[in-house]
Amino acid sequence: MKYNYHMHSCYSDGTNTPEELIGLAIEHGIQSVALTDHDTVEGVEAFMAAAEGTDIKTLPGVEISSCMGPKIVHILGYGIDIKNAELLKLLNSLTAEASEYTKYTFEKYVSKKFDYSWEQVLRHNQNRKGFYLSSLFYAMLQDGRFNGWDQYRDFVAYCFHFSGQSYGAPIEKSFEVIKKSGGKAFLAHPKLMKLSLDEEYKIFKQMKVLGLDGIEAYYPAHSPKESNWYELCCERLGLEVSGGTDWHGMARLNTPLYVDGNIQMN
Structure with a gap:
């Protein structure tokens, strides 16, 4: 199967x-x-x-x-x-943490290197609730900072070199x-x-x-x-x-x- x-x-x-x-x-x-x-x-x-x-x-x-x-x-x-309320409460909290981590990584390590602004990220990710490294890459790809998704792996490696995931709910x-x-x-x-x-x-x-x-x-x-x-x-x-x-x-x-x-x- x-x-x-x-x-x-x-x-x-x-x-x-x-x-x-x-x-x-x-x-x-x-x-x-x-x-x-x-x-x-x-x-x-x-x-x-x-x-x-x-x-x-x-x-x-x-x-x-x-x-x-x-x-x-x-x-x-x-x-x-x-629809479980307790599940949604936890997920909403973690999504907020993920977005905070992504914005922190962007502002500290990505923005100056690629001459790109958070406002540009938002423009290409309208109505998005959670932000991830893929959200950053997608926006920059649209504006010609990258040539294709084959460059995404190196972009993630660059970001993780400085700051890996540090948030998570107690198991x-x-x-x-x-x-x-x-x-x-x-x-x-x-x-x-x-x-x-x-x-x-x-x-x-x-x-x-x-x-x-x-x-x-x-x-x-x-x-x-x-x-x-x-x-x-x-x-x-x-x-x-x-x-x-x-x-x-x-x-x-x-x-x-x-x-x-x-x-x-x-």
Whole structure:
């Protein structure tokens, strides 16, 4: 089965609309998908509505910026009630933090280097609630500061050289709001935590006690051996297995559009 339970739209830092994501799923024969925008569910209704009348199964989702001690981790919530007040309160707060981080990075490291103003960023991102590095790049691309999205990766690397993500909800809070909204909580891309196998397993056990339901075992950065390891961890700890590609459209070129396997999220 072709599936992708980790996709981003233009409502966070992707470049596709929710409707375009469903169109891509139809075009490529993807049977099951979830929209998991960063700290927002604004695109979920349109995403699910676009799949009505098709054979594509959709899940309402979100990727919550979280922290466990000093470590930033991303938690995927699946099957959530996107109208839940407590969930929306947390997501709105995190979106505001993301925008503050983006504006800080822009004013300190980007504006002078590229001779570009925040007003120009706003002009090309009207009605945008959350601002991300992709929002900066998109605006500058429109005004000729860049030639194409193939330059975005280097732009992100330049920004992260000075200031990486430092905001996130305590992981206990992320688990709490996902559960209260009727969803399940999964750890995204565990390899990106950059831990040893022993450290990974230890933190998985700690997260399970706090409310973790599963792990994203299948991810483009995971080798087959690593995916097997994460599946084994899930088996040992009684966790569920998920997978996705972290699709961002033009903002992350060369990302696979789907995973082919036997995982079926409920």
